[in-house]
Structure formats: structure tokens, C-alpha cells
Amino acid sequence: MDLALKNRKAIISGANRGIGKSIALAYAAEGVHLALLGRNREACSELAQEIAKAHPQIKCVAVHVELEEPPTIKRAVEESVHALGGLDILVNCAGGAYRGKLTEIPEDAWERYFKVKPLGLIRMTREAVPYLRKSDQPRVINISGTRGREPGPQSVMAGPINFGTLSVTKALANELGPFGITVNAIAPGSTRTRRWDELVTLTARDNKLSEKEAEARLLSEVPLGIVIEPEDISDLAVFLASARARAISGTAINVDGGRTRSI
Numbered sequence: 001m002d003l004a005l006k007n008r009k010a011i012i013s014g015a016n017r018g019i020g021k022s023i024a025l026a027y028a029a030e031g032v033h034l035a036l037l038g039r040n041r042e043a044c045s046e047l048a049q050e051i052a053k054a055h056p057q058i059k060c061v062a063v064h065v066e067l068e069e070p071p072t073i074k075r076a077v078e079e080s081v082h083a084l085g086g087l088d089i090l091v092n093c094a095g096g097a098y099r100g101k102l103t104e105i106p107e108d109a110w111e112r113y114f115k116v117k118p119l120g121l122i123r124m125t126r127e128a129v130p131y132l133r134k135s136d137q138p139r140v141i142n143i144s145g146t147r148g149r150e151p152g153p154q155s156v157m158a159g160p161i162n163f164g165t166l167s168v169t170k171a172l173a174n175e176l177g178p179f180g181i182t183v184n185a186i187a188p189g190s191t192r193t194r195r196w197d198e199l200v201t202l203t204a205r206d207n208k209l210s211e212k213e214a215e216a217r218l219l220s221e222v223p224l225g226i227v228i229e230p231e232d233i234s235d236l237a238v239f240l241a242s243a244r245a246r247a248i249s250g251t252a253i254n255v256d257g258g259r260t261r262s263i
């Protein structure tokens with residue numbers, strides 16, 4: 001299948017680890033030029049160097065951003081577009097949510113996390129749109145989360161953050177469709193990044209289980225009985241960015257082994 005991704009230009013936020021890193025590696029393998037946006041300068045630079053060494057035919061730059069600070073977002077998008085010479089794909093991956101019960105979440109955490117997602121994602125997209133409009137295959141891909149559709153234990157914050165992301169995805173698909181820009185979300189279930197370890201630990205604590213028993217309990221909720229790997233998400237991010245996904249917009253695809261119960 002020709003995905004027509006070679007020499008496309010992408011910005012990925014949250015690229016230095018977890019799912020974002022997996023998307024960066026998958027895009028590099030398809031010949032996409034990359035701006036890796038992250039807060040952790042060292043981790044971003046190391047990854048950019050690793051990718052540039054493995055794929056000398058692509059341009060790969062590390063760009064600092066602190067999504068809680070809007071001026072850095074504008075500067076990071078401009079710097080990325082300047083370095084890449086244009087923009088075809090924006091992947092908004094940075095984010096997360098404080099895991100815990102309502103009374104366990106510190107007051108300041110609410111604002112901090114919402115500033116990254118969905119607010120940071122909205123600001124990133126706003127800055128990127130003028131450049132995406134110049135592309136002949138423009139894509140926005142937002143990494144949401146299944147808890148946005150179906151809240152679960154410890155997800156009083158992940159619910160609204162990811163629900164907001166789904167809603168913005170739909171609204172922007174409507175608004176940007178006339179410019180040929182597709183906007184979609186990928187909703188991961190519990191994925192094996194460092195957040196998986198946190199989830200196992202909290203599940204063990206709350207249910208007085210060993211970590212092994214907690215992991216077994218979490219997997220029992222997943223019909224396929226598997227932990228989602230970052231590569232399960234990045235494979236879909238490759239397809240959604242490709243020419244073959246030209247008719248897909250305004251939707252959110254769960255990658256959760258079937259855990260979400262609703263249709």
C-alpha cells in the first residue's frame with residue numbers, strides 16, 4: 001500500500017517518550033521529516049540524533065515547548081516550520097492526567113494538566129493551521145483516550161481532558177474540512193508507557209492486590225486480554241496521516257483491545 005508519506009513534514013508534541021516517541025519512530029521509517037517537540041530538551045535532542053543517524057535521508061530536529069506557556073507554542077511551531085520548510089502533519093500527543101480519586105488530586109494539578117490537553121492542543125493547532133492550509137495532504141491527529149468516552153476508576157480528570165479533546169477534534173474537522181484538512185483522534189486504552197506501571201500500582205493499592213494480581217485484573221477487563229503497546233497507536237497514526245485516509249475526518253478510533261463497552 002502506498003502511503004505517500006515520504007518527504008512529508010510533521011510536528012509531533014510529546015515526542016520524547018511513550019506514544020509520541022513511537023509515532024516519531026514510525027513516521028521516520030516512512031520517510032517523514034520531523035520536528036520533535038518536547039519539554040525535556042535533552043531527551044528530545046537525543047531522540048532527534050538517534051533518528052537522524054538511523055534515517056540520514058530525513059530531516060529531524062528537536063524543538064523545545066512548554067505547553068503551559070502559550071508564547072513557547074507559537075515560537076515552537078514557527079521554528080519547526082522554518083526548519084522543515086513547511087508542514088503537512090500535526091500530531092498532538094503531549095498530555096496526561098493525574099490519576100486518582102477526586103479528593104486525592106491536588107488543587108494545582110487541575111489547571112496544570114488542562115493547560116497541556118486540551119488547551120495546549122488547541123493552541124498548537126491554531127498556530128499550525130496557516131501552514132497546514134498550504135499543504136496538499138494536511139492532517140491533524142489528536143491523541144485522546146478512551147476514558148473520554150467511558151470514565152473508569154481513577155479517571156475523574158482523564159475523563160474531561162479526553163472528552164474535551166474528542167469534542168475539539170469534531171469541531172475542528174467541521175471548521176477545517178473546507179481547507180482539505182482532516183482532523184481525527186486516536187483514543188488509546190491503557191498503553192504500556194510509564195502510565196501503565198502507575199495504573200498497576202494504584203490498582204494494587206486500591207484493591208489490596210499484588211502487582212501481578214492487579215495486572216491480571218486490568219487485563220481481565222480487556223476482551224483481547226492484551227496490554228496496548230505504543231506501536232499499536234503509532235501504526236494507526238501512520239495510516240491516518242497517509243494519502244489512503246483522505247476520506248476519514250472528525251472521528252475517534254479506540255485502540256483498546258475492545259475494553260470500551262459502548263458502541
Ligand SMILES: NC(=O)c1ccc[n+]([C@@H]2O[C@H](COP(=O)([O-])OP(=O)(O)OC[C@H]3O[C@@H](n4cnc5c(N)ncnc54)[C@H](OP(=O)(O)O)[C@@H]3O)[C@@H](O)[C@H]2O)c1
Pocket residue numbers: 013014015016017018019020038039040065066067068093094095096097116117143144145146187188189190191192193194195196
Ligand atoms: N499511556 C496510556 O495508557 C494512555 C491512555 C490514554 C491516553 N493516553 C494519551 O496519550 C498521550 C501520550 O501518553 P504517554 O503515555 O505516551 O505519556 P507519557 O509517557 O507520560 O508522555 C507524555 C508526553 O507529554 C509531554 N508533556 C507533558 N506535559 C507537557 C508540557 N507541559 N509541555 C510540553 N510537553 C509536555 C511529556 O514531556 P516531558 O517528558 O517533558 O514530561 C511527554 O513527552 C497523552 O496525551 C495521554 O493522555 C495515554
